[in-house]
Amino acid sequence: MEALFIFIAKSSGLLALFYFAYYLLLRKETFFNSNRWFLLAGLITAVVLPFLVYTKVVWIDPVPVSNMGYSPAFTPHAIQEEPFEIDWNLVSLAIYALGFTAFLVKFGIDFYSLNSVLKGKKVQQQADFKFIDTNENIAPFSYFDYIVYNSSLYSASELESIIEHEKVHSDQNHTVDVLISRLFCVLFWFNPVIWLYKKAILQNLEFIADSEAAKKISDKKAYQYTLLKITAHESCVSITNHFYQSLIKKRIVMLNKNQSKKRNYLKYYAIIPALLAFVLLFQVKTIAQEKAADPITNIDPKGIESMDVFNISKTTTDAEIEERLKILKEKHQITAVISELKRDSDNQITSIQIELKNKNGTVKVKRTESTNGIDKIGIIVIKEKSGKISFNFSDDEQIKNIDRSDEDQDDEMREVENIEAPDAPNAPDAPGAYGTPTPPTPPTPPSFPGGPMPQVPASAMANMPKPPTHPGNVNDKAAMKKFEKEMAEFEKKMEAFEPDMASYEKEVEEVMSKREAIFEKEMEKYDIAMEKFNADMEKFNQQNNQNVNFNKRQYQIDMKQHAIDMKQYEKDMKQHAKDMKQQEKDMKQHQKDMIQHQKDMAKQEKERANRQNN
Secondary structure, eight states: OHHHHHHHHHHHHHHHHHHHHIIIIITTSSOHHHHHHHHHHHHHHHHHGGGOOEEEEEEEOOOOOOSTTOOOOOOTTOOOOOOOOOOHHHHHHHHHHHHHHHHHHHHHHHHHHHHHHHTTOOOEEETTEEEEEOOSOBOOEEETTEEEEOGGGSOHHHHHHHHHHHHHHHHTTHHHHHHHHHHHHHHTTTOHHHHHHHHHHHHHHHHHHHHHHHHHOSOHHHHHHHHHHOOOOSBOOTTSEESOOSOHHHHHHHHHSOOOOGGGGGGGGGHHHHHHHHHHHHSEEEEEEEOOOOOOOSOOGGGEEEEEEEEEOTTOOHHHHHHHHHHHHHHHOEEEEEEEEEEOTTSOEEEEEEEEEETTOOEEEEEEEOTTOOOOEEEEEEEETTSOEEEEEEOHHHHHTSOOSOTTOTTOOEEEOOOOOTTOSSOTTSTTGGGOOOOOOOOOOOOOOOOOOOOOOHHHHHTOOOOOOOOSOTTOHHHHHHHHHHHHHHHHHHHHHHHHHHHHHHHHHHHHHHHHHHHHHHHHHHHHHHHHHHHHHHHHHHHHHTOTTSOHHHHHHHHHHHHHHHHHHHHHHHHHHHHHHHHHHHHHHHHHHHHHHHHHHHHHHHHHHHHHHO
16 A cells, blocks of 8 residues: 555656656647657656666665664564554555546546547548538537538638548547546546646647647638637537637647757757656665674684584564574574564565564664565574584575575475584495495385286187178168178177176286285285384484484485385385276176177177168
């Protein structure tokens, strides 16, 4: 909501800037076409420029924080009772929406009125123009390629002047300017400048049409008399270019004014410094970014017991921040205070200040802000064997050096030990490296039993009967009788063939049942072995936790990946077993489909014979 109000304020300011530049510098010049594009450029600039923001980063030293009044608590979801207050933002938005809706409805009514004028009228097409001679007492107007007038109200010379004037409007698409200015009046209805801006656009369009039409009419004075004669009408269509406009005197003055000097074109460039000032004042956002904290130094890697890293990124939730700070407090006696926490409409953190303080009173502060969401902030805590705890904010290079086991878990806390054991006798990746115990070997998942499947009896396949062929001539009674007899014999043979196929299906089911039973027993043994392996791994990890010379970090990552691979392998084997079972079912179904196909063919032949007999 705040962003909407800021956009409206900036756009309104830009509209005022262009309007006053036109009013003070350009409205008396005869550069009518240039003025047209200047005014349209002002409308476009008022919409586009507020979205173009340049972000300037200013690097500052860490903010010193006094220990006085220090509050260790951080409760992102704390709810406090507050007295009732009117939300003026909502009230303002409601008033704006009400006005916007009213003017939008008025815009729609004007379109309806225009349609009622054009609908059902006789149209005369001449070149690119469509002329409508109406009987209604309305001001002549143009709407895109339509030109509407009442010829009974004017003489031939007056009508010629009017038509030439409206042709200019139509030919130069002045209707687009009118519609755009009306839309801006709907959007910025509350701003009086936009109504003056619209009036300036419409007047300038009339200046253009008068100037061009006067060039094509031989009697320039007659054209001016026409302007004076047509001073009032009962109605006008407001979203069109109509011949009559108020301030006829100004139009006549501009018609008789001498052409402006070319050097006056320099006035258009006066808007550039004003736009630059607007950009510098309102479109440059300065972000104070603290310099990267000094890395933790003077720590002997051999003396490190553990190193914890807590990351906070733009997508970290309040609950996750609270959990991280709780662990910092409970595990390391470091109290953290979060302030100036801001989020955007996507709930991403755009501003945050983190203040860390340990039990000795050491305080470190980091603040960051970005309209696109903050960069990742890392809090590094190193615990030495002596019990000393060092902490600091990590810089970009330190964050890059901290590997993550899962790139999708950017905000997940994890403990990392980065210890090197010099002159180790074994390779770091080998079991037993740095004097560690050998890790247990994970069991191998069983595979689904294979082997040959029972074959379909060759004698049965060879003896499978074939349906008889229907005679071509249905009137041949002897042939038809023979066909019916053969069909009866075919059906008997098919019935005799079915027991052989049933026996085959039974053999397949028995083989598959035995293999499934074997596989299930092997899986039970595998599950028991996996439980033992997990227990052994837990003991193994506990032993490693006590051994500070072991490169725990890399090995735990490897073992975690190995466990994931084992689970995936087990999953693949189970799926393979399912696929094998499905394959057997598909084979059995294929045999059934083949037998049914033979029956269907015989049945179709029989029905075909009956239809032909009938």
